[in-house]
Amino acid sequence: MATSPYYLLLLLIPILLLSFLILLYVIVRPRSARIPIKGRHVFITGGSSGIGLALAHQAAAEGARVSILARSSKRLEEARDSIRLATGVEAAVFSADVRDAEAVARAVNEAGPIDVLVCNQGVFTPLELEKQDLKEVKFMIDVNLMGTFHLIKAALPAMKVRAKDTGFPASIAIMSSQAGQVGIYGYTAYSASKFALRGLSEALQQEVIADNIYVSLIFPPDTETPGFAQEHETRPELTSIIAGSSGGIKAEDVAKASLSGIKSGRFIIPCNLDGALLAIATSGLAPQSSCITAFIEVAGAGFLRLAALFYQWHWYSIIEKWHAESSLRNRASGRL
Numbered sequence: 300m301a302t303s304p305y306y307l308l309l310l311l312i313p314i315l316l317l318s319f320l321i322l323l324y325v326i327v328r329p330r331s332a333r334i335p336i337k338g339r340h341v342f343i344t345g346g347s348s349g350i351g352l353a354l355a356h357q358a359a360a361e362g363a364r365v366s367i368l369a370r371s372s373k374r375l376e377e378a379r380d381s382i383r384l385a386t387g388v389e390a391a392v393f394s395a396d397v398r399d400a401e402a403v404a405r406a407v408n409e410a411g412p413i414d415v416l417v418c419n420q421g422v423f424t425p426l427e428l429e430k431q432d433l434k435e436v437k438f439m440i441d442v443n444l445m446g447t448f449h450l451i452k453a454a455l456p457a458m459k460v461r462a463k464d465t466g467f468p469a470s471i472a473i474m475s476s477q478a479g480q481v482g483i484y485g486y487t488a489y490s491a492s493k494f495a496l497r498g499l500s501e502a503l504q505q506e507v508i509a510d511n512i513y514v515s516l517i518f519p520p521d522t523e524t525p526g527f528a529q530e531h532e533t534r535p536e537l538t539s540i541i542a543g544s545s546g547g548i549k550a551e552d553v554a555k556a557s558l559s560g561i562k563s564g565r566f567i568i569p570c571n572l573d574g575a576l577l578a579i580a581t582s583g584l585a586p587q588s589s590c591i592t593a594f595i596e597v598a599g600a601g602f603l604r605l606a607a608l609f610y611q612w613h614w615y616s617i618i619e620k621w622h623a624e625s626s627l628r629n630r631a632s633g634r635l
């Protein structure tokens with residue numbers, strides 16, 4: 300009996316899919332890696348509060364040797380006590396302002412060679428640019444971007460030697476934000492500082508892969524931390540509405556997602572489902588070590604661009620409505 304062409308087509312689809320997956324497996328770069336943290340030195344900046352403190356707890360609980368850096372010695376001591384109480388691990392603490400390259404170099408040299416560097420420190424004071432003082436703009440760029448440059452410059456030489464001597468891959472993980480994947484009302488300076496970390500990370504990964512060092516970029520949504528509580532008091536209403544599109548998350552959940560991605564040597568680390576969709580929609584020319592994720596990125600690009608257009612349509616409708624209502628309020632109060 301002649302084989303119906305439909306059977307051939309049905310047979311052809313899984314063969315084509317499998318061939319495509321094999322092609323992706325061959326081409327994805329850098330090749331995936333396992334980065335152990337048990338017994339290794341994890342250095343976390345901003346480790347005295349919020350996400351950084353949750354990361355320090357998680358890393359200590361997984362058997363890492365933990366160092367935390369921040370400005371306030373008091374908060375560092377309190378963080379060290381909480382880590383000891385929860386995990387029995389004695390974290391090393393270093394007080395320095397990441398804006399001071401020499402202070403950072405001193406702290407990193409004192410801490411000794413690092414296996415996993417987590418550049419987590421960050422500040423965020425959302426406000427419409429027109430109202431924002433340029434000093435605040437510079438402050439966010441200096442802490443979030445220049446501070447990260449200072450840390451990597453100080454830690455990289457010894458990390459290279461250490462990775463070579465131990466034969467284990469090392470990791471440089473940088474804390475971005477979903478506001479580092481999409482610009483959000485009120486976050487002109489903050490988004491700029493976080494988008495810049497994307498360019499830094501993509502370029503740096505090409506520079507350090509030969510030294511068995513993997514770069515990870517972490518993209519949390521709004522996260523319940525002391526910094527966020529402070530931010531929430533002053534951020535513009537439209538910022539809260541638009542940023543709220545991705546919901547909120549606990550610092551512990553960001554820490555778990557971050558460490559899991561770091562240990563797998565993943566370049567882009569989302570922290571929730573919206574973040575996973577956002578990561579695919581903004582994958583661009585980012586490195587990708589997983590052929591499955593690469594397949595989803597290729598297959599989902601078109602649909603997710605459509606979803607992104609719907610999000611923009613929704614956000615601009617909210618902005619338009621907000622301005623219409625506020626001009627009605629102003630007219631009603633006779634302020635126009």
Ligand SMILES: NC(=O)C1=CN([C@@H]2O[C@H](COP(=O)(O)OP(=O)(O)OC[C@H]3O[C@@H](n4cnc5c(N)ncnc54)[C@H](OP(=O)(O)O)[C@@H]3O)[C@@H](O)[C@H]2O)C=CC1
Nearest residue numbers: 345347348349350369370371397420421476521522524526
């Ligand atoms: N909370 C959120 O909604 C989200 C946060 N993020 C990012 O996560 C990171 C941590 O945020 P979060 O945990 O909320 O922040 P917190 O404000 O709770 O903690 C910030 C930490 O950074 C330290 N820090 C601040 N400025 C400096 C500096 N100049 N030098 C050294 N250390 C500094 C603080 O210690 P000290 O003040 O003593 O120096 C503190 O340990 C940031 O990069 C932020 O952009 C990303 C997405 C969402």
Ligand SMILES: CCCCCCCCCCCCCCCC(=O)[C@@H](N)CO
Nearest residue numbers: 423476477478520521542545576580607
């Ligand atoms: C195509 C699919 C799209 C999927 C959903 C996109 C939703 C994007 C929302 C952006 C949220 C920005 C949060 C910033 C958090 C932060 O960094 C501040 N709290 C300061 O710390």
